[in-house]
Amino acid sequence: MADTDLVRTRARVVAISGCALGIAAALAPSGLLFRANRVFRGEPSSLLEAFGAWGWVLLCAWLLAALLAASPLRERIRGLTVTLLGAAVPILTLWQAGSAATDYVESTSTIARTSLGLGFWLTQFAAYMLIFAATAWLEPGASRVALTYLPVAGVVAIASAGGLTEIGIAREYANNMSSFWREFRLHLSYVAGAVAVGLVAGLLSGVLAAKKRSLEPVVFGSLNVLQVLPTLAFIGLLNPVLSGLSERIALFEDLGVRGVGWAPVIIVLSSYAVYPIARNTHAAIASLDRAVTDAARGVGMGRLRMLAEIELPLALPVVIAGVRVALVQTTAGAIIAGLVGGGGLGIFVFLGASETATDLILLGVVPIVALALFFDRALHGLERLTGFWSSAG
């Protein structure tokens, strides 16, 4: 009980900080950037300026949300109103940014671009904080989940109504549509492949370390080394090994294993993914209730059956938490593939950086952030489901 009270008090602090950040972001000088063309430096403008009257509506929404968050209203009402205000922010700002961009193109030329600036992104982050905090006041359940995804639905609706077509990132998307989805799928397959390998290796090494105490330092010692090796150095070290292998073994060559490309990417990403999964598996199994494992042995279960029926199922929520960390980490980490000829969303990031085309960078970064957030939420739900037997559930 005391725990959830603390969470709820903390939620007020987070919500009000979110509002403060939102107001600062609305006033920040670089909310939107108006450029004559895609690589031009551009003319910054705050959201308040750029949105006209709607800018004042945005400010009022933040103030109102802060007041409600601090108010002594009943929790359910407070949670509902503040969440709705939080959900309105991304919808309002994106819609307004879209129309500001359209106006700008109409008043200048078709090669003109409107980019989303720091103030805009901070606003989205502030809204995320607000929603995250305010949902703590709501009863868990379907309606709470629906409210969390309300802004996503709003953004999709605005985008499909064509309200965003003149925004820089959407223009970059339109220009790169076919390659975007190809790289997106490639990116996802790197993540899936690496986490799958990481899951198998992580489970094996986690169980091994938990069962054979003498192997624990060996297992985590080697995983630690992999973990601290900088990505590029790691790929550099792999390069001669992999090219050597494919030169000598025909099968590897046929598979397209080379010093660059997908092979080193998968190896590096998997070795990062192993660590959190192995750590959590080990911790979960090592900390199982002694009475339960003792009883399992006492009724005559063999080691494998105990692992399959008792230890792994009981460790599952914690293992999934490890998978969640690995997924989020790998989703971001797979950017590196763009640098070493492996493709993926990183391509847009590095190409954008070399051309100083911020919007192209964003075309790579925004889906990565969205994917990471999605994985985080989805696996959180799975953790909760698999832990149904704990007294808290």
Added chain:
Amino acid sequence: MIEIADLTKRYGSFTAVDSVSLTVEQGQFTVLLGPSGSGKTTVLRMINRMVEPTSGRVLLNGVDTATMRPESLRRTMGYVIQNTGLFPNMTIRRNVATVPRLLGWDRRRIEERVSEMLDLVGLDPDTYASKYPHQLSGGEAQRVGVARALAADPPVLLMDEPFGAVDPLTRERLQLEMKRLHAKLRKTIVFVTHDIDEAVLLADRIALLREGHLEQYAAPEKLWIEPASEFVKGFFGENLGLRIMARHCLSSVPFKPLDPSVSCAAAPHVEDSVTLKEALAELVGAKATKLIVCHEGAPRGVVDFETLVKALGDGSAPA
């Protein structure tokens, strides 16, 4: 029958169990009793090979357990521990079905057996079978623990402080039910506790351990009348006589004959189903020197203080 011969367990230079020998007869209820750290759990766990002995042997019906596969051995011995050790990720049904499943029984037989076992320990199968352990009270969980241990009808039951973590009232209820179960099923039971009342109430024989040594192994009455050492005498203390009186039913005592004209309502009286201890309490409570013993309202005889004490005198009173 379990024969324990010269059983010893050392951890490094520390001797946890020192050359313990004792025999548990078929159907006998043996309690391992002793202060904390005296080696009770270690002896118990060497019986089902959860702990491997440093030396000595355990024979199960004449067969050395060291020659059996530990898993198979354990499936023939029910095992109940203090914190129940119920599997939290399984329903009560699946928990109780564990050993039958390991033994490969068919589904129908398992399902019937689970209901039978829950009934036996006083839990309604329809209400409880689909619950999860976290939805049970401590006492209910402990009953499920006993049901799980009995499910495959093992001839032997090993219990390590099974009622140690429940409240005193529930504990007393569970003890009486355990006594009833033993009378009904006649399992060979080895039961660990450090609670003297529990030991004296339940045991056919008590093995008193001290720092890994077996001090004495005998029926509670014998421990009272002929303690083997000062330690034994001191451990049970002054109250052992009273505790033993709680083991015996008044109907087992030879009453003095009675003038047939006396009615049960006229004088201080007790039913013959009470224990000797309760009869004594009644005697003191009524400030009387004798009590009329009645059976369903009909007078049967008279007991006085002397009869009550003498009933234990030779240590041979039937339990």
